[in-house]
Amino acid sequence: MIAKTLQDMFRRYRRPGDIVFATFFFAFALFLLSQLGTETQAVKRTKWFAQPALWPTVAIWGMVIFSGFHLLGSFLSPRIPGRWRELAFWLKSLEYVIYFLIYVVAVPWLGYLPSTMLFAALLAVRTGFQTPGAISIALAFGAVVAVVFRALLQVNIPAGRMYEYLPDPVRVFALTYL
Amino acid sequence: MDNLISGFAILAQWQVLVALIIGSVGGVIIGALPGVGAAVAIAILLPATFAFEPIVGLTLLLGIYGSSMYGGAIPAILINTPGTAVNALTTYDGYPMTKRGEGHRALSLAYSASFFGGIFSIICLIVLSPVLAWVAPHFGSREIFLAAFMGVLLVILAHRGQTFSAAMLAFFGIFLSTVGLEPVKYTKRFTFDQTWLSSGVDLIVVVLGLFAISQALLLLIDKEHAPGEAHVRGNIFAGLKELLGLKRVATVSSSLGVIMGMVPGTGEFTSQFLSYTYAQKTSKDPDKFGDGSPEGLVASEAANNAVPGAAMIPLLALGIPGEALTAMMLSVFYVHNVIPGPQLFADQLDFVMALYMSLILLNVIVLVFLLFSTNLLLKIIQIPTRFLGIMILTLSFVGVFSLRNSVTDCAIAAGFGVFGLILKRLNLPIVPIILGMVLGGIMEVKLRSAMARVKTPLDFIDRPIAAILFVMILGIILLHIRTLVQEHKERIKPQPVLDEDSTQQG
Secondary structure (H helix, E strand, C coil), X not given: CHHHHHHHHHCCCCXXXXXXXXXXXXXXXXXXXXXXXXXXXXXXXXXHHHCCCHHHHHHHHHHHHHHHHHHHHHHHCCCCCCHHHHHHHHHHHHHHHHHHHHHHHHHHHHCHHHXXXXXXXXXXXXXXXXXXXHHHHHHHHHHHHHHHHHHHCCCCCCCCHHHHHCCHHHHHHHHHHC | CHHHHHHHHHHCCHHHHHHHHHHHHHHHHHHHCCCCHHHHHHHXXXXXXXXXXXXXXXXXXXXXXXXXXXXXHHHXXXXXXXXXXXXXXXXXXXXXXXXXXXXXXXXXXXXXXXXXXXXXXXXXXXXXXXXXXXXXXXXXXXXXXXXXXXXXXXXXXXXXXXXXXXXXXXXHHHHHHHCEECCCCCCXXXXXXXXXXXXXXXXXXXXXXXHHHHHHHXXXXXXXXXXXXXXXXXXXXXXXXXXXXXXXXXXXXXXXXXXXXXXXXXXXXXXXHHHHHHHHHHCCCHHHCCCCCHHHXXXXXXXXXXXHHHHHHHHHHHCCCCCHHHHHHHHHHHHCCCCCCHHHHHHCHHHHHHHHHHHHHHHHHHHHHHHHHXXXXXXXXXXXXXXXXXXXXXXHXXXXXXXXXXXXXXXXXXXXXXXXXXXXXXXXXXXXXXXXHXXXXXXXXXXXXXXXXXXXXXXXXXXXXXXXHHHHHHHXXXXXXHHHHHHHHHHHCCCCCCCXXXXXXX
8 A cells, every 4th residue: 555655646747768867867966966065165254045055055955855756756657668769869869969069160160151051951951851942941041040140130140261261342241241 | 107108219119119020920920830939939039139229129029928829829729739838728629619610710719818818917017017116125135035935936836747857957957057156255166177167057058958959859850740731711800709708707817817927937827727727617518618618718818828918027026037938038137237126117117118018019919910810820830840940950059159159058058958858858847947047046146135134034034025925935835735635635545447647746
């Protein structure tokens, strides 16, 4: 009866992979707890409420306690098949994260307009939009985004170093608006 | 009166009007696109608005916030796919009405209920303004600390069935707010001797990662979900008149939306749940709920649209955001050195008035736009979801990189994007992280300043508002414990059939 009650108490609406996440988060919380002494300092002649370590301590203990309960809930709930398939889904996202970071590094070199057009078109091809029409739409979308944000809204994005190699009349325009 | 005229003058600037129109129409389109939602759009546009005047930036964001739920009702009613998460309840009664050939009636009722809810909440906001202006200065450090604490508590408890995960994520948010160089004693906290961590973790970077990049990643790698095709025929204006017959449900639902919108940490879902339950219990035809009941539809839409206006109350009066979207808007205030809180009502009442009027205007613009363009919107929402993913990821870059041209920020945002994707896949809530970050920072500052004048623990609650807030906090905890005990007693009773998926934690 007690086991059933405990199970009932900690059972929650779950999806496959929950226990993997719960374990990692709990381990992360424990790691932070182990670093609490070295990554925060106690300041002399300062009351408890003004100690710099107060809020990290509250937050990390909260993380440890509740992620512990969360993990316990996952352990006591019936296993849902598909854990590794779910993990593979999470890892698949890293491919797009890499593309995103390449794009981030490329912008200051290539310039916002060309790199955004390229990024949108390449993503379109990668996600299965391979017809000339679809690629053209992606290219047009990239161009519109760059023009709206850099030329019209003057958002803070640096000009591409490649623009320096453009002929004089175009160069100034590109450095300012593209 | 002077403030009202001055507010009109602020609103009459062409930049403000353009921002309002773009925000309202854009918000409807964004809301109608399943898989985007106001949070994604606001997160992306947030840094771009820093270059604008505060009123222009806020009007744009408010336009998106206030109008997205109108748009979200369209796919919810016509194709059984909610445009935004808060339109999920709309599918219960909206879609069955469409199946009966009453799609135009359902849409028309949803629009008019949304309009009623939106305007009702703004009227409440305006009526409450003098009270707010009177009460807000009585909120000192300890009252704001207690209100922020109550917000954290409520956002945790409002996630029924996910309380433990909501709590661990809220504490994670509080932890994130502490990383970096601490501003009073100048000591490092959890920087691991890394210079990029010294300045802390930027709220906007986290917001963009958790809301926008995670959604882009999800759309890019998940299966293509093409929304079904639909077309509306019939008189779409009819529901405006029909709502008059349902004014009791609309008024009570809007009132619940206003109350829940004002309480930090609760919001649309709780107000919808309460108003739907009320409408069903008081209906002459309760069996029809979930099977195309106009009352159910009105309850759901009036309640959720009453929240944005009301959510501005704690934000403007106390500087305390009640949910993720107002937390994002708070950063627009801070960037422009406009500090929301008691002083705002004393010093810049015309600014507050202009915000109220822009809220009214946005509801009118959206209603007119929707009455004439629903079929056009149904074509727009046919954009393939993977292409939407490309669009969101491309736009997310502008949001993060334009902050301070930092590749590190983009990498952190991408990291939070993956984290957000995992949370979304696991059905775990994201909002507690954001509220933890914002309210955690507020609690730290306010506790420090409040305790300087407190000698005994009882001094902390010796002022009337502090005492009321303390009693409310105790009441919320006791009520939750009571509910847990009741649920536990129900659970251990022998039951013929046990629904394993719906059994939830405390």
